[in-house]
Amino acid sequence: MTPVQALVTALLPDLAHPYDSSTPPNPDAPRDLLVRARTGTGKTLAFLIPAVEHRIRAVEKHAESTVRSSDLSSSILAGRVRNSFRKRFPGALVLSPTRELATQIAGVALKLTDHHKDFQVNLFVGGASKGRQLSQWKNGHRDIVVATPGRLRDVLENDSDVRESMKSCNFLILDEADTLLDMGFRDDIDAIVKFLAPPRTRQTFLFSATLSRRIRQIATTHLSPNHQFLDAAPPVSGTDLSIDQLKDNARVPWAVDSDDELVTHAHVPQHYTPLPSPDAQIPALLRLIAHDQLIHASKSKIIVFCPTTHSTAFFSTVMREFAADGTLPAKNTRVFEMHSKLTQAARQRASREFRESPITSSSQKHDWRLRKGRGSAGPTVLVTSDVSARGVDYPHVTRVIQLGIPSSEALYVHRVGRTGRGLSSSPLPESQEEPPHRSDMLLLPWEAGYFSRHLQQCPVKALPLETLESQVAAAATAPSCRYSKVAIYGTSSTDGNPSSEIKAPSDDNATSADKQPDSLSTRFRSLLPLLDAEAIRQTAASLLGHYLPLAGPLHVSGQKVLSGISDWSRTFGVDMGKPSQAWLRRMGIRLEDKADSRRTRFEDLIGSSLQKHRADRFPVQRIDKRRKDDKKSQPRTMSFRSQRVRNNSV
Known part of the structure; x- marks a missing residue:
């Protein structure tokens, strides 16, 4: 049992007593809770256990009072009363910031109540069919309701049945409250609370x-004055936070301006690699993935965070191609894609399959999900935007x-927190050379000053490209390596000539017909003729929108970002085009076209970039496949020829 679970369950059974208007309230009995708990420490069970117990007690109390008032003692009557009550009146309402986290909470609730007959969980989240959700609401039991604020507010304001039923909801749980506020849900929360039972x-x-x-303000607004504060994540050893300090709105040490995962996951090794040029990005990414697979084999489970939705779609398509042509050590690598433009069904499928992988135990090798293609016995890679950065629990992630x-700096900490979840902060044993979890960041040239000006409190170390290459070489030649004919290159990925190729010990799956892989740079270049130019332009435009507002924190000019x-x-062999002068001015870039001006003209700026890439460096024949029915807001994934062009593929 985790600390937060122990703190909350210690208050049972008093914490789960339903409200009784016939008895005066006991001021000493635990009722409302303000709980500080780190993500990945089991807090979902901590609030679901009292919620389920509260629901069961409320149903039984109503059945007993109804049977007693009818002067009948029939088990059939009691069963009918219970069933009617569960269909009319909702149990606990859990508000979650994201649909992925809400779906995860609903799944945990169903597993927790598996031994309770016909216990049901209602889910109200965006991206899914509202009609189907309302149908389940009207036809099933309303034991627990899990929702995102936007969808629930919409349903409450437009559906009379939900609105009337939720008036009797007397149990509210705000999960990841700091994230709810960061995502701008304060108004939605205040509006939803007005539809629930009164505060008393x-x-x-x-x-x-x-x-x-802001958390203390919302606690003052929606919690009773005598609420109980439980601290399952004290920031400093020996630091006590009294409820009086919180009521006085005093500054809480460490917790105001930073995030708990900064301390929770400080033991996760964190590295950043400054890249000499943009064409080193893909080869360096492949080396990081290969390094993790060489260490963890089939247990390798990687999350790749991209800054925008378009870049997520772009890099996921690139990674699928490299996974398919044998560039990665594991030939059965599965690549999943997650961003806000996917349908809810696609997001749930990717989240479920990535969460369940890898399936490596002998008892699961012949699972029906594997035969149906719903499971994976090999390494996995999730390419995602920041929809996966907070709250969602993906177990056993080996690298971010x-x-x-x-x-933002807090977002960096949350990204790192997707690995090493639930682990203690004890140092790594000296006998273990490679840590089980790790975080890496690849920085393009204009981002190189990020860590020198930000996140000094994080244990982040510089990892030069040459050191990364030597790490991959060492992992490939280790006796424990399971993959054969792994190409390792001692030179930088910007240099097209591999300096060495090292063969790892062979396995049973290797065949004599296999060819030695080319260098990662050569593989990268072989992919260029297959790219969709429009997808690259859309990705470049989205990156401009992401980086230009961050030019100030990066201490670089907007022109340098451009x-x-x-x-x-x-x-990638594509001219991204010329943004309009009006758009550039709105983004804070002013480019004047005057003979006596010292400002660089836009054409000169792009021209100087072109001089850096010789025409013969990347001989590319672009395939621009435009689809007229594509929506401009949708990320365009790359298109590949039906007959793939590969050089020396495995």
């Missing part, structure tokens, strides 16, 4: 990773890779 009859739990001023900088994105686009 309602029980409220507020779970948060941090105790910022960040492409580019996040929009030039860097242009370099990145030309790395």
Whole structure:
């Protein structure tokens, strides 16, 4: 049992008593809770156990009072009363910031109540059919309701049945409250609470990773004055936070301006690699993935964070191609894609399959999901935007890779927190050379100053490209390596000539017909003729929108960012085009076309970028497949020829 679970369950059974208007309230009995708990420490069970117990007690209490008032003692009558009550009146309402986290909570609730007959969980989340959700609501039991604020507010305001039923909801749980506020759901929360039972009859739990001023404000608004504070994540040893300090809105040490995962996952090794040029990005990413697979074999489970939705779609398509042509050590690598533009069904499928992988135990090798293609016995890679950065629990993630900088320091910490979840902060044993979890970040040239100006409190170390190459070489030649004919290159990926190729010990799956792989740079170039130019332009435009507002924190000019994105686009053999002067001015870039002006003209800026890439460096024949029915807001994934062009493929 984790600390947060022990703190909450210690208050049972008093914590789960339903409200009784016939008895005066006991001020000493636990009721409303403000809980600080780190993500990945089992807090979902901590609030679901009292919620389920509260629901069971409320149903039994109503059945007993109804049977007693009818002067009948019939088990059939009691069963009918219970069934009617569960269909009319809802149990606990759990508000979650994202649909992925809400779906995860609903799944945990169903597993927890598996031994309770016909216990049901209602889910109200965006991206799924509202009609189907309302149909399940009207036809099933309303034991627990899990929802995202936007969808629930919409349903409450437009459906009379949900609105009337939720008036009797007297148990509210706000999970990841700091994230709810960060995502701008404060108004939605206030509006939803008005549809619930009044505060004197309602029980409220507020779970948060941090105790910022905004968290204390919402606690003052929605919790009873005598609510109980449980601290399952004290920031400093020996630091006590009294409820009086919280009521006085005093500054809580460490928790106001930083995040708990900064301390929780400080033991996760964190590295950043400054890249000499944009064309080193893909080869370096492949080396990081290969390094993790060489260490963890089939248990390798990697999350790659991309800064935008378009870049997520772009890099996921690139990674699928490299996984398919044998570039990675594991030939059965599965690549999943996750971003906000996917349908809810696609997001749930990718989340479920990535969460369940890898399936390696002997008892699961012949599972029906594997035969149906729903499971994976090999390494997996999830390429995702920041929809997976907070709250969602993916177990056994071995590495987090960040492409580019996040929009905030807290987001960086949350990304790192996707690995090493639930582990203690004890140091790594000296006998273990490679840590089981790790975080890496690849920085393009204009991002190189990010760590020198930000995140000094994080244990982040520089990892030069040459050191990364030597790490991969050492992992490939280790006696424990399971993969054969792994190409390792001692030179930088910007140099087209491999300096060495080292063969790892062979396995039983290797055949004599297999060819030695080319260098990663050569593989990268062989992919260029297959890219969709429009997908690259859309990705470049989205990167401009992401990086230009961050030019100030990066201490670089907007012109340098613009030039860097242009370099990145030309790395793939595509001219990203010319943004309008009006758009550039709105983004804070002013380019004047005057003979006596010292400002660089846009054409000169792009031209200087072109000079950096010789025409014969990447001989590319682009295939521009435009689809007229594509929506501009949808990320365009790359298109490949039906007959793939590969050089020396495995």
